[in-house]
Amino acid sequence: MRLEADLHTHTIASGHAFSTVREMAEYASFMGLKMIAITDHGINMPGGPHEYYFSQIAGLPPSIYGVEILKGVEANIIDGSGNLDMPVRLLHGLDIVLAGFHADTGYQEGTVEQNTGALIAAINNPYVHIISHPGNPEFPVDLEKIAQAAKAAGKALEINNSSFYLSRPGSTPRCNQMARIAARYETMISINSDAHSCFGVGNFENALEAAEKAGIKPGRILNTSMALVHEYLTSLRHGLKKIS
Template sequence: MLFEADLHTHTIASGHAYSTVKEMAAAAEKRGLKMIAITDHGLKMPGGPHEYYFGNLAALPRKIGGVEILRGVEANIIDTEGHLDLPERLLEELDIVLAGFHALTGFDGRSVEEYTRAVLAAIANPRVHLIVHPGNPEFPVDIEKLVLAAASEHKALEINNNSFSVSRQGSLPRCQLLAKLAQRHKVQVALNSDAHIFTSVGNFTRAWQVARSAGISEDQVMNKTVDRVKEYLGWHRRHREAVQEGRV
């Protein structure tokens, strides 16, 4: 199955990834993608980028070869109130904001209740577009509450291809549950590579197997086409502006 967009990729700016933006874009084009999001880690990730990096993302071209480039972040959820480790003024400038939990960012060893409270607060944040690798057993959340919150907030949830390889061991059963509940409640999903090197860009094979086994249709996959991604991001931008102006 061909997907046109990969919305979760990392470059050397993340500190533990190994390819440049140019290399990631070239690999994406070779694989047949039409869009990638550059979503390097937030400020609290060990070895991650400085605040200046995100402030200067405007330097990225909007297109490299035949691939559109989204300027983004994989921000860290850092407390039970769902706060992220990037200032609002920088979040405002980004095309796409992913949010998730990561070790060694100051929010380790909490309870299911605390992680659930944190992720529900993050999903309600109008700046956040996508909750990433929510099936990670290291940061256990109440999957059903998360899916219901995503339905209420019209947010997508990620099925992360990297969670079925060397990262986040034990994620498969929780991702399968998430996929089944997403299918039941008609919540959009994004199938992403979480590529940390150019050879992984656009690899959604395992993620699609999990989604398909749960009965998720192509219509529920938010990154199936570039147009669908733009429609999703545009809706959330307009909704956020309406909230700010008191129109909703």
């Protein structure tokens, strides 16, 4: 299986990453990708971007080194109602919004029930497109309920490649479990690198293996096709317009 897009990457703007947008795009081109999303952390992340960063990101070129650039954020879930650390006026201007739990950004780790409720609320937040690393054991959730909620909302859950070898220790069993549950419910999945340097862009090996072993169909993996990514985002934006 080949992926055309990497929808979760971080630049030096995140404060704990190591490459520029240009370097990320250049390496994505080298890796044969057609699209990347620049999804630096939301404004509550220690050392992360200021609001001004997200008000200016629209000025990036639509394509660099022949790679389409989506301008986005990995926002932080800050409460049990699925609210994010990003003002709505900034979310409106972004191409793609990932949301997830991160320590020291506003959300206090709760019980499985509380974490599950918060994540389902984020799934149903109309500005959110993808839930990032839901297999994180630091914020345990009921993966069955999460997969069902994402399926009902038409949202994608992420299988995060970095979770298997670098970030969020202990994630592997839960990521594999989530992959199996997602396959059963045919929940949409996004397989991403979560690269914090250009050298991680397009690194999907472990996450792809988990998806394939779980029997997730290629048509249920969002970034198998750049066209599918566009169709997905357009559909969700259409739903947001209806709500507005």
